Amino acid sequence: ARSDRLPDLSECAREPIQFLGHVQAFGCLLIISNDWVIQNASANSTEILGLTAGDLIGTRLLDHLSPGAMHDLRGKFQTLSGEDESGRVFGVDLMGNGRCFDVALHRTGRSYAIEFERKAGDRRRDDMALVQPLLARVRKGRTPVEMCQSAVRGLAALTGFARLMVYRFEPDQHGVVIAECLSEGMESYLGLHFPSGDIPPQARALYTKSLLRIIADVDAPVSPILPDRDPEGRVVDLSLAVTRAVSPIHLEYLRNMQVQASMSVSILRDGQLWGLIACHHPEPHHIDYETRSAVELFTQLFSYELNLCEEWAERAQVERAHDLHERLVMLFEAGVDFGTGLEQIAEAIGGVVGFDGLALCANGSYCTQGLAPTEAEFGRIERHLARAPAGRIFVTDFLDQACPEAVAPERQIGGLLALPLKQHPRRFLMLFRREVARDVVWAGSPTKISEEGGRIHPRKSFAAWAETVRGRSAPWSPAELRAADLLRVTLLELVLKLTSDQNAAGQ
Ligand code: BLA
Incomplete structure (x- = not known):
């Protein structure tokens, strides 16, 4: 009643x-x-x-x-x-x-x-x-x-x-x-x-x-x-x-x-x-x-x-984003490159942008760290991104919507932040985020959802929420995007330097 x-x-x-x-x-x-x-x-x-x-x-x-x-x-x-x-x-x-x-x-x-x-x-x-x-x-x-x-x-x-x-x-x-x-x-x-x-x-x-x-x-x-x-x-x-x-x-x-x-x-x-x-x-x-x-x-x-x-944490993050430039330049000057130093590079980037894995093609071989798609899937994303505006980061918290069917759902990848490394052909360093709905679980048995009465119930709310975020990652924050844009400039500079060093060595 x-x-x-x-x-x-x-x-x-x-x-x-x-x-x-x-x-x-x-x-x-x-x-x-x-x-x-x-x-x-x-x-x-x-x-x-x-x-x-x-x-x-x-x-x-x-x-x-x-x-x-x-x-x-x-x-x-x-x-x-x-x-x-x-x-x-x-x-x-x-x-x-x-x-x-x-x-x-x-x-x-x-x-x-x-x-x-x-x-x-x-x-x-x-x-x-x-x-x-x-x-x-x-x-x-x-x-x-x-x-x-x-x-x-x-x-x-x-x-x-x-x-x-x-x-x-x-x-x-x-x-x-x-x-x-x-x-x-x-x-x-x-x-x-x-x-x-x-x-x-x-x-x-x-x-x-x-x-x-x-x-x-x-x-x-x-x-x-x-x-x-x-x-x-x-x-x-x-x-x-x-x-x-x-x-x-x-x-x-x-x-x-x-x-x-x-x-x-x-x-x-x-x-x-x-x-x-x-x-x-x-x-x-x-x-x-x-x-x-x-x-x-x-x-x-x-x-x-x-x-x-x-505010303090946000300021500290901005400082870390600025320091990241110095850190990466030092790593590269010490002879590290994307192939040999991926772990150190990932750790440095992780201090300013949160991600669960990263991947790129370096010197013709596919390198990954943590959560990452297969090489073929990576190629599909890269071909998709080739159509995106050049010279910018590409970001999504819903990869399957942005690049439909590029990556198998089992991979549980929800978010992508792609940083351009090279113009011709277009190459990217990609950071991946896990699908958030799989990260969180309701405390207690999920079968209880159907047993419980009432039209509105937090378990049902949670299930509805999990449904709406299926395939999505946690959003990339404005501070992370600002940091990623600084990182983009650094990476272009480093890649340019690597290529000219290689050219010089080849001469
Ligand atoms: C209000 N809903 C609220 C409030 C909370 C929540 C905290 C404030 C009132 C209070 O102190 O109880 C929701 N409470 C939660 C959540 C958790 C919690 C998410 O503890 C998780 C731990 N609510 C619904 C739906 C509707 C709805 C579907 O779930 C509408 C169709 C309405 N919620 C609703 C309304 C209020 C409210 C109208 C205002 C209540 C008021 O102040 O009069």
């Missing part, structure tokens, strides 16, 4: 996820005018505040709250200026009866949204104080992946989630789990890839504005906002609401993954979504707003550190 209410899967990208009109059970939401009159209230205000939507709508907020609480909230409201700004106040005794709440507020159009969550009574921990030591540990990581690993470990301790992952978006927008922290009995997703559609574009756009969302219990009843329109007749925009109920499609996905609670925090780079810290729990799991705020702050600082580390 549940499926009947779900939108068509092909309509995913059009689902208006910020206009679904409901909040989750853990908090309630009021919309108030700028003179504090309550315009809308979620139906669960009864459970959270002890006041029904009917009691609230049309009255002023100060009719219900203690003077102390009103003072705190007013002060916060005054700091909000811009459209997207939000404020938070923790541990407010709303009614003056000792029951404390965390409060979130933000502007929405001409009104304000204000959300309340009950605070656990026995709270003694200062989460903000934990952010600094966590960050200090992250900084010790030497690579982006090490930093991510340390971040999920730290957040596991802070939040109690059972599976925490860093999910990184690739250039084609699909994603891969690059770091993970599991508690006992949880299935590992490390290294798995998922298609871009698992997080549709409107969700990604929202996640660059609203950095953390929690789904405390996928089966908890959601609560409607009453009435469902604002005074101007528009559906309430919940983009920045922390209690926003999530897409029913996504809830189905989580249920199929046996996840009962989920939280994800955006990792941004230059304002774009770089990835997510995705957290799962097999039971309902709510962490209060103050802890979530500490997680959000940590993730913002962590993103900054991660950006620095990535």
Whole structure:
């Protein structure tokens, strides 16, 4: 029966996820005018505040709250200026009866949204104080992946989630789990890839504005906002609401993954979504707003550190690309050539461009290193490339599409980067990359795919992703292509020199 209410899967990208009109059970939401009159209230205000939507709508907020609480909230409201700004106040005794709440507020159009969550009574921990030591540990990581690993470990301790992952978006927008922290009995997703559609574009756009969302219990009843329109007749925009109920499609996905609670925090780079810290729990799991705020702050600082580390790695790669010229010139001056020194040459090139094998024809014999086609297949690719524009690198992450039927599928070659060595006849040094779908495997039996229920399931997503990338390699990055272009010039120079040396020797 549940499926009947779900939108068509092909309509995913059009689902208006910020206009679904409901909040989750853990908090309630009021919309108030700028003179504090309550315009809308979620139906669960009864459970959270002890006041029904009917009691609230049309009255002023100060009719219900203690003077102390009103003072705190007013002060916060005054700091909000811009459209997207939000404020938070923790541990407010709303009614003056000792029951404390965390409060979130933000502007929405001409009104304000204000959300309340009950605070656990026995709270003694200062989460903000934990952010600094966590960050200090992250900084010790030497690579982006090490930093991510340390971040999920730290957040596991802070939040109690059972599976925490860093999910990184690739250039084609699909994603891969690059770091993970599991508690006992949880299935590992490390290294798995998922298609871009698992997080549709409107969700990604929202996640660059609203950095953390929690789904405390996928089966908890959601609560409607009453009435469902604002005074101007528009559906309430919940983009920045922390209690926003999530897409029913996504809830189905989580249920199929046996996840009962989920939280994800955006990792941004230059304002774009770089990835997510995705957290799962097999039971309902709510962490209060103050802890979530500490997680959000940590993730913002962590993103900054991660950006620095990535930029550093990128700069180091550019330096290595420049050094490669010197290294190759020195090798050749020491008498090495493509035939005798292929291993050293491959190692030097491997420092700036990632590949799984290379091949070329040197002095009439076919030389290879690692993953490579047969000589006949190599010849077929070379004949194909002879038609490509001269004096440029040729690159593809889908060899079978670029040069159909040149190479047998058993070779599992997905990517090719060809560097011209000679004009007449045209000769190339070719770097090969393995087919990526064969590199990655789903943890667990692939036959389980068909046994599992539900229309959307990460196993099926993974299978669909593997299908779309069959025959493809990981993409060549812009930095690698820049390095390859420098390498192209170096190689032409070296080959020219080799030929003139040989000519001189022959005279
Ligand atoms: C949202 N999908 C999400 C989110 C994640 C994923 C992390 C953010 C919400 C959250 O915190 O749970 C996907 N989660 C993953 C993936 C992994 C994971 C890939 O843990 C892997 C380890 N999803 C689909 C399909 C559709 C879809 C086919 O698989 C649409 C037809 C929709 N996903 C979808 C929507 C949202 C979403 C609409 C937004 C939910 C919201 O914020 O309201």
